[in-house]
Amino acid sequence: MTLPLAPLLALWGEPLGDPALQPANLTAVSTDSRADLAGALFVPLVGERFDGHRFLEAALAGGAAAAVAQRDRLSPDQLEAVAALGRPVWLVEDTLLAYQELGRLWRRQLGAPVVAVTGSAGKTTTRELIRAALASLGPVVASSGNENNDVGGPLTLLKADATTCALVVEMGMRGLGEIERLSRCAEPDVAVITNIGTAHIGRLGSREAIATAKCEITAALRPDGLVVIPAGDPLLEEALAASWSGRVQRVALADDPLEAGTPAADLVGQLVPPSTAPNDGPERLEPERLEVEGLPPITLPLAGRHNARNLLLALAVAQELGVESTALHNLVVEVPGGRSRRLALGGMTVLDETYNASPEAMLAALDLLAAQSLAAPPLVAQPLAGQPPASDPARYAVLGTMLELGESSLTLHRRVAERARSLGLDGLVIVDGGDEGTAMLEAAAGLERLVRVSRPEEALEPLLAWLRPGDALLLKASRGVALERLLPLLQERLG
DSSP, X not given: OOEEHHXXXXXXXXXXXXXXXXXXXXXEEEXXXXXXXBTEEEOOOBOSSOBGGGGHHHHHHTTBSEEEEEGGGOOHHHHHHHHHTOSOEEEESOHHHHHHHHHHHHHHHHOOOEEEEEOSSOHHHHHHHHHHHTGGGSOEEEOOTTOOSTTHHHHHHHHOOTTOOEEEEEOOOSSTTHHHHHHHHHOOSXXXXXXXXXXXHHHHOSHHHHHHHHGGGGTTOOTTOEEEEESSOHHHHHHHHHHOOSEEEEEEETTOOOOTTSOOOSEEEEEEOOEEEOOSSSOEEEOOEEEEXXXXXXXXXXXXXXXXXXXXXXXXXXXXXXXXXXXGSSXXXXXXXXXXXXXXXXXXXXXXXXSOOOHHHHHHHHHHHHGGGGSOOOOSOOOXXXXXXXXXXXXXXXXXXXXXXXXXXXXXXXXXXXXXXXXXXXXXXXXXXXXXXXXXXXXXXXXXXXXXESSGGGGHHHHHHHOOTTOEEEEEOOGGGOGGGHHHHXXXXXX
């Protein structure tokens, strides 16, 4: 990157240091004192357990071209020592705010369109679908990992360069105001809200407050910008109307039940289930497809109705940014581990959803598991030694708890377990020794196989007794449960 000094002087005034040592341009912005800081602006951030100002002098002495520092974090002696190094140092009230201001400055200099994505569930998957849908435009920079907070937003923007054709910024939140700050940092051209659910309801208190928080994404949306949302949610419609009066595009599957009185969908998709087709020999299974008027049939890159809706959101973004319809037929999507991942173990299909969980995502994953008998046959793998293929493939789930649900926690955990029971799963392992686990156990009563354990590793024993080649298994829980610890054990015994 090449960030001229002039905008920083306009933003923060004259820095400390020797004017003769002021660089004409900065070549990078970094919050990590361990990185190569040659030509870079160092921004020491302050957290609950750390303070980057401890490394300010070392960063400047080690090659940083300039720095930003928080006034209240420098003692008189440290201030004198920093000034003596001669490098330009801007004193600000809040280095995190300064970091976000840098992200916004860089975003304006780039000029590439920015897509912002938020929602209670499916943010990361939708982000990756949008990235794939925009790939034909040229290089796309998107958030990665957990870069969806106050620090991750500007970090994503600062990764872009002059070759970047579009940016996709995921925006998460833990309370009111965070998405608004991220919106003002990114100044998006398109904003996507995947849904309004109950994730973080323990912090915000109600779905109405969650809807208000998610609609903060419009705070700095460009006046001629576009909001893309799923059709049929009156709560989302009401919250959005209070924050945005510009263009809105709504998407839905043709058979989605939409609430009466809500606006019709503008982009409608028909989900075509898998079907067998001759192939000069044994029948083969055609993958699921999404059919949208005006577009060629699109192979569904990720299974499930919820991912078909997420794909519609991505298609709406692609059309808004001028992607040719022919580039959307067969998207290549790489979703981070623990999200929408299908594994082949011992002739069985394992749906790895271990990364995180909300009530809505739990229900969608259970529906996807229930549909596995209609989906492609198990991925090719060696069957478990001594185990014959199941004559009637079974569907099992290992479910852990969902966090940050507050007073609604027991009710929402019961709802998830009731869905597992109503779908007629062949077996369920509940991973929790507390009240939520008890609520799930009671709500799932009646399932043929029902086991409760306290730790992820303890789920292995019942699974080994149940599973046969051809079966399908879902693993899903909130990140804090660490359900991913079960995967290597399954791989060792079944793989």
